[in-house]
Amino acid sequence: MRAALVFLRILLAVVGGYGVSAALSAGLAWGLPRVSSTPRGEAVVLAGMLGFVVYLGVLLGALAWPGRRRGAASRPSFRRSMSVLHTWAGLVLGAVLFAVFWMGTLSVFDREIDRWMMPSTRLAPPPASLSLDDTARKAAERLAPGAKQWSITLPSERTPVLQLRYPDPAGGDSVLRYLDPRSGALLSPPGTKGGTGFIFPFHFSLHIAWLDLGIWLVGLAAMALLVLVVSGVVIHAHFFKEFFTFRPHKALTRSSLDLHTTMGVLALPFHFVMPLSGLIIFFSLFFPGTWQAAFQGDRAAFNREVFGGYQRPRAGEPAPLASLDVMRARAEELWGKGTVSSLRVMHPGDAAGHVEVRRTSADQVALSREQLYLDAVTGNVLGRAEGQRPVLGVQRFVAGIHFLQFDDWALRWLYFLAGLAGCTMIVTGFLFWLESRRSEHARQGLAGVRVVEALTIGSVTGIVVATLAFFVANRLLPAQASLWGMPREQLEMVAFYVSWLVTFAHAALRSRAAWAEQCWVIAGLAVTAVVLNAWTTGDHVLRALGRGAFGVAGMDLLLLVAAALAAAAARRLERRPLRASAVRGAQSHLENAAGVGRAAHG
Amino acid sequence: MARGALAAAVFAASYLGCALLALRQRPHFRAVSAQAPSARPSAALRARLLYAGSLTLVLSLCCSWLAHGVSFGSLYWVLALGATSVAVTFTLTWRPHWLGAVLRGVSAGSQSSQSLLGRN
Numbered sequence: 001m002r003a004a005l006v007f008l009r010i011l012l013a014v015v016g017g018y019g020v021s022a023a024l025s026a027g028l029a030w031g032l033p034r035v036s037s038t039p040r041g042e043a044v045v046l047a048g049m050l051g052f053v054v055y056l057g058v059l060l061g062a063l064a065w066p067g068r069r070r071g072a073a074s075r076p077s078f079r080r081s082m083s084v085l086h087t088w089a090g091l092v093l094g095a096v097l098f099a100v101f102w103m104g105t106l107s108v109f110d111r112e113i114d115r116w117m118m119p120s121t122r123l124a125p126p127p128a129s130l131s132l133d134d135t136a137r138k139a140a141e142r143l144a145p146g147a148k149q150w151s152i153t154l155p156s157e158r159t160p161v162l163q164l165r166y167p168d169p170a171g172g173d174s175v176l177r178y179l180d181p182r183s184g185a186l187l188s189p190p191g192t193k194g195g196t197g198f199i200f201p202f203h204f205s206l207h208i209a210w211l212d213l214g215i216w217l218v219g220l221a222a223m224a225l226l227v228l229v230v231s232g233v234v235i236h237a238h239f240f241k242e243f244f245t246f247r248p249h250k251a252l253t254r255s256s257l258d259l260h261t262t263m264g265v266l267a268l269p270f271h272f273v274m275p276l277s278g279l280i281i282f283f284s285l286f287f288p289g290t291w292q293a294a295f296q297g298d299r300a301a302f303n304r305e306v307f308g309g310y311q312r313p314r315a316g317e318p319a320p321l322a323s324l325d326v327m328r329a330r331a332e333e334l335w336g337k338g339t340v341s342s343l344r345v346m347h348p349g350d351a352a353g354h355v356e357v358r359r360t361s362a363d364q365v366a367l368s369r370e371q372l373y374l375d376a377v378t379g380n381v382l383g384r385a386e387g388q389r390p391v392l393g394v395q396r397f398v399a400g401i402h403f404l405q406f407d408d409w410a411l412r413w414l415y416f417l418a419g420l421a422g423c424t425m426i427v428t429g430f431l432f433w434l435e436s437r438r439s440e441h442a443r444q445g446l447a448g449v450r451v452v453e454a455l456t457i458g459s460v461t462g463i464v465v466a467t468l469a470f471f472v473a474n475r476l477l478p479a480q481a482s483l484w485g486m487p488r489e490q491l492e493m494v495a496f497y498v499s500w501l502v503t504f505a506h507a508a509l510r511s512r513a514a515w516a517e518q519c520w521v522i523a524g525l526a527v528t529a530v531v532l533n534a535w536t537t538g539d540h541v542l543r544a545l546g547r548g549a550f551g552v553a554g555m556d557l558l559l560l561v562a563a564a565l566a567a568a569a570a571r572r573l574e575r576r577p578l579r580a581s582a583v584r585g586a587q588s589h590l591e592n593a594a595g596v597g598r599a600a601h602g
Numbered sequence: 603m604a605r606g607a608l609a610a611a612v613f614a615a616s617y618l619g620c621a622l623l624a625l626r627q628r629p630h631f632r633a634v635s636a637q638a639p640s641a642r643p644s645a646a647l648r649a650r651l652l653y654a655g656s657l658t659l660v661l662s663l664c665c666s667w668l669a670h671g672v673s674f675g676s677l678y679w680v681l682a683l684g685a686t687s688v689a690v691t692f693t694l695t696w697r698p699h700w701l702g703a704v705l706r707g708v709s710a711g712s713q714s715s716q717s718l719l720g721r722n
Contacts, residue, residue, distance in 0.1 A: 244624040244691045262691050267684040365673045401677065408674070410609070414681035421688065 010063065010088065014220070017058035025051030026289030033294065040294045041305040042391040047290045048283030049395060052276060056226050064231065082231040089231070090429050091452065093224040095459035096206075098426045100218055102463055103203035104274070105419030106195065108404060108412055111158040112551030113195030117474045119537040120187045121178050122549050126155035132324040132343070135184030136162045140348070143177065144169070151344035152324075155181045156362070157407065158551065191481070191488035192474050198493060199467075204278065207493075212285065219286055222275035229264070229272050236261050253435045260428035263421040270418040271425070277402035280395060306392060308385030310373035315352035321345065322379040324355070330379070331357040331372045339363070345376060354382060361405040366397040430456040454507040454514075461518035462503030464562075468525035469499035471559075475532035519570035526563035530556045608669035612678060615662035617686040621701050622655030622708065624690055633698040634705050650708055659683070 029047035033040045063085045064078065106113065115122050136152040144150050144166035153163040162179040178187040192198075201207060208214030243265070246258045264271065284291055284302070291302040303309060328340050341360035347353040353376030361368040369392070371385040400406070404415055434453050441449040473495035481488045507514040533556060534540035544553035624630045631643045643651070666682070667675040693700055 241627070242629070243627065244620070244630060244687065244694055245627075246691050246695045248695065262688065266687040266691070269680045270684060365677060397673075406674075411674070411678060411681065414678070414685060417685055418681055421684065 006084070006088065013059055013062035017055055017062060020058055021051045021055035022287055022289050024054055025287045026293040029290035030293035039305070039389075041302070042389060044290045044294045044302065045283070045306060045395050046391045048287045049280050049391075049398075051283070051287045051290070052223075052226075052279045055223060056230070059223065059227050060230055063227070064234075079235055079237070082234040086228055086231040086235055087433065089224045089228050090426075091433065093221045094426055094430055095455055096217060096221040097225055098423060098459050099206065099463055100203060100221055101419060101422045101426060102467070103199050105416060105423060106467070107200045107203050108416045108419060109551075109555070110195035110200045112555055113199060114159070115549065115551040116533065116555040117192045117194040117471070118178075118190035119539070120190060121159075121161045122537075122539065122552060123160040123180060124548065125157055126160045126181045130155075130162075130181045132328060135179055135181065136164050137321070137324055138184060139164055139177070139179055139186060140166060140345075143175075147348065149344060149346045150348065151342055153342045154340060156341075156360075161187065188479070191477070191479060192492055193489050197489075198470070198496075204282075215282065215285060219279060219282065222279050225275040226272065229268065229275075232261075232264055233268070236265070240265075251435075253432055256428040256431040256435065260425055260432055263425040263428070267418050267421040267425075271422055273398075273401060274422075277398045281399045281402060283395070308369055308371045310354060310356060310371075310383055311346075312352050312354065314347045314350050317351040318349055319351040319353070319377045321348050321353060321376050326379055327355055327357060327374050330374065330381070331359070334372060334384075335359050335370060341368075348376065351377060353377060361400060361403075362407040364400070365406060366393065366400040367403055367405060369396055427456075427460050430460070450511060453511060454504065457507035457514045457518060458500070458504035461515065461522060462500055462507065464566075465503050465518055465521050465525065466496045466500035468522060468529060468559075470496040471529045472525055472532060475529065475536050516570045516573035519566045519573065522566035523563040523570065526559040526566065530559050530563075605669050608665050609678075612662050612666045612669065612682050613686055615658050615665060616679070616682050617689060618704065619655045619658035619662060620683070620687045620690040621693070621704050622651050622658060624694060625701065625705055625708070626651045626655075630694050630698070631705070633694060634701045636699070636702075647709060654708055 025047040028050065029040075029044045032038045032043035032047070038046075064082045132152060132154075140147075140150045140152070143164070147166045147169075150164065150166035153159075153165075155161055160181070162181045162184075164177045164179060165174050168175050178190070179185065180187060198207075204215060204218055205212075206214035206217060208217065242258075244262075246255070246262055248255045248258075250258075279286060284306075291299070295302040295305075304311070324343055324345075328343065331340050332338070339359050340357055341362075342358045344356040344358075345353065346356070355374045355376050357372040357374065359368045359370035369385055373382040373384065374380065375382055404412065430452070434449055434456065438449050441447075470492055473492045477488055477491055479488070481491055483491055486494065503514075503518060506518070510517060530541075533552070539547075539549060539552050541553050541556045544550075544556065625634060626643060626648045628642045631637075632641055635641065662682070663675075663679045666679040669675065670678050
């Protein structure tokens with residue numbers, strides 16, 4: 001009964017809170033330009049960003065209000081309801097959060113993963129000068145004659161290849177081809193989605209495309225993380241006295257809680273800014289009412305005003321495309337040498353063709369929105385994305401913090417470590433939940449711990465196993481592999497999902513022993529991946545280091561570190577099986593545990 | 603070169619600042635100073651640790667701004683603070699005596715905050 005009430009309350013808060021914040025943000029986006037001189041685009045961005053703050057406030061208020069039955073809103077009871085909230089939100093969405101954190105942490109090195117998974121693109125750093133007219137343009141005119149548009153992304157230190165995208169003549173998704181920037185030669189298709197095509201989209205969409213369900217689920221998890229961070233600070237407030245404390249030799253409840261609060265509190269700004277900035281990136285998807293109200297539902301007008309863009313219809317008369325190298329040089333005069341990241345040619349070969357040149361974000365925190373539009377036939381400047389938009393500037397800066405598109409290796413590693421801290425925080429939160437209830441559930445014959453433990457193992461060690469299986473499949477499958485009509489890149493993804501499912505089944509069957517067993521599998525797969533890379537590409541660590549392929553060497557080294565850590569963890573788990581009696585001792589330390597436990601049992 | 607030294611100083615100062623703040627707490631103070639379980643830092647020492655720790659963290663932020671500019675510098679500092687505070691936590695767990703020199707430095711300093719900073 002109690003559990004049903006709690007569930008109903010959460011559902012009401014989540015759905016009702018969203019309704020309130022969506023209505024308020026749409027109202028603000030509609031009203032602000034009418035009562036002030038704020039441009040519509042600025043009002044939409046502001047309303048979209050504030051919507052998440054309002055939603056967080058409503059969620060916390062509705063879910064954590066102690067309620068009348070427990071008397072006045074005294075501090076302990078406020079903390080206890082926060083504690084119930086923390087437990088439920090963590091339990092329900094912890095698995096999704098771990099998947100998002102894990103894939104986000106890997107996405108920090110998505111291009112290095114690409115190089116590892118796409119051996120044909122492991123080229124030397126790009127030359128200082130290259131001609132687009134002689135390379136990518138020729139390829140585009142050969143591969144995509146008559147295409148409505150095609151685009152070229154220039155090589156960079158982390159991606160030393162030219163990328164050409166054009167619409168699939170067969171009507172599918174757009175085609176992406178890699179070219180050697182020196183010779184302009186087409187590289188053989190890599191047959192993999194790699195880090196940028198599989199791991200990065202998994203981070204924000206879980207690859208559930210139907211109705212954007214994956215993005216909404218990740219958005220919900222991000223909101224939950226904000227709620228978890230705030231409620232976590234409230235319930236663990238008395239742990240601030242024990243800052244910087246980790247006691248690995250005490251009972252597992254104690255040590256996992258130490259690690260949970262350490263990783264949570266010490267990386268608190270990261271754990272708060274990442275979900276919030278992630279939501280802000282997708283503000284127009286999560287709060288569509290904002291732009292619909294301000295632009296009367298005209299999506300294209302909204303996109304043009306906020307994100308820039310130039311459009312004009314096809315003329316129908318043929319005219320040759322002018323030099324792309326000249327257009328690139330013209331943009332560099334404006335922004336500086338080496339600052340052009342991509343060019344998009346619209347209506348190539350048409351008299352009304354035009355070219356959109358984009359600036360890189362490599363040298364700034366904010367995502368660049370600088371664009372230059374040129375006439376494709378004369379090369380004359382048609383316009384550029386307007387500057388001076390303070391609110392949009394904030395949105396681009398916040399998005400830039402999340403996207404990490406700047407070239408800075410030290411920051412990249414710090415993001416990676418902070419991401420791992422987040423993963424640790426989620427795992428230890430689960431461990432604490434499990435260990436503080438294990439004996440009680442066993443005594444009462446409840447299935448809660450068994451079910452949650454299987455889910456935890458599958459979503460923690462399981463996703464690591466699946467990721468490694470994805471890497472191993474990448475090195476094992478032959479170049480032309482296909483099965484039941486599935487191309488090679490899909491077979492890799494099948495390897496990921498099948499092995500992930502198997503880890504859940506294994507966890508359900510083997511229960512607690514599955515932790516150590518899956519750690520052994522992780523160690524084995526990681527070493528296998530390194531060996532297979534050396535065997536199939538010849539780029540073992542030393543050779544990769546010697547020829548400057550640091551991304552490939554780094555990936556191999558990290559795989560070896562992961563293997564060593566997993567093997568050490570497995571050995572430790574097998575040598576020192578956890579005792580239930582040690583677990584119970586720590587419970588008395590936690591004034592919250594009893595209350596949380598009761599609420600969770602229902 | 604100067605930029606590299608400043609960038610390293612961000613981490614060093616951030617670690618030191620966290621260590622100084624951690625030493626204000628009784629269990630850490632005890633573990634580092636290897637004193638009896640009843641020992642606790644005096645009020646004067648706690649105040650000194652607070653000032654020295656906070657100042658060192660501010661110094662770390664200034665180094666970060668000088669090395670990386672305000673926007674990148676702030677990002678660096680926040681992430682470096684997280685990483686070094688976890689490093690301090692692990693130092694206190696496994697090698698608390700490493701921080702003995704820090705504690706001795708602060709304890710032995712005269713009352714004036716000037717010489718205190720000089721020692722750090």
